[in-house]
Amino acid sequence: MTDLENRLDQALKADSPPPRDPMFRIAVMERRTRTMFKRRLMAASALAFAAAIVGVAGLGAVETLPDGAGRLAAIAGIGAVLAAAMAAPWLGGMQTLRRLAAQASWAMRSATRLWP
Amino acid sequence: MDSDDAALLARIHDGSERAFNLLIDRHQQAVRGFLRRLMASAADAEDIAQDTFLAVWEGAGGYRGGSSVRSWLCAIAWRKARSAQRAWFRRRARESAWQAEPAPVEGASPEDRLAVRKALMALPIEQRAAVALCLAEGFSHAEAAEALGAPLGTVKSHVARGRARLLEALGGDSWQDGAEGVRR
DSSP, X not given: OXXXXXXXXXXXXXXXXXXXXXXXXXXXXXHHHHHHHHHHHHHHHHHHHHHHHHHHHHHHHHHXXXXXXXXXXXXXXXXXXXXXXXXXXXXXXXXXXXXXXXXXXXXXXXXXXXXX | OHHHHHHHHHHHHTTOHHHHHHHHHHXXXXXXXXXXXXXXXXXXXXXXXHHHHHHHHHHGGGOOSXXXXXXXXXXXXXXXXXXXXXXXXXXXXXHHHHHHSOOOOSSSOHHHHHHHHHHHHHSOHHHHHHHIIIIISOOOHHHHHHHHTOOHHHHHHHHHHHHHHHHHHTTOOHHHHHHHHHHO
16 A cells, blocks of 8 residues: 555545544434334324314214213223323333334235235 | 344344444444545434444344444445435535644555545545545455445446555556556
């Protein structure tokens, strides 16, 4: 290696990042957390909006039911659906659903490829 | 190492944060080094590097083997850098002031480092990427071709021409050095 090539090699490698850099790892994790939070917030907002519509429509329908166990069960059912809709984004439900959807899509594509 | 990396990706796909941390520790140097030499702005390079690892967290299942995980990561970084290129051109004039400031140097003289940096930024982006991977990050031509999605011959030619231009910037004879580079 000539002197010129040596200088080029040194100049090219002068600003290499360190082999281990916890600060970079922390920055990636922080960014990931922020992205996940933003997505969950958006999902929660969308679900809250949908839940409000379902709630109003559901309660309207319940009003028409006669008093009794059926009416109570319908109210409890609407409550459960609303609670699940509000909690899903914060319990990792959306991520699980996304992974399941991705796996299902992959399985469908594989099956399509194998189909004669 | 490759089978280890593939196992790490499988664990990341299953949601393992520990595996994700290990993958970052193992490959951040190559990805960030590549992007630092590719992008005019160090901040953009860091941003794209973080974005690259974020994409891995979300799409670890996308790795299909066939190439090394390091090449796969650099391929993601390369695609992200290309899509950021338009914005980079808009900011180029502003950032040229930053480029002119010599940064702390280890090993190489500040003059050499600045000359190489300027010559590197003057190369077409494909040539710069090939030079950054092969001459700075130690990728083989085949690995760089996989990462950049370019034919092997094109990558070899980019590296030889880029190297000749960088040597010229250091005061070498571009024709002789370039010819030497092509022969290798």
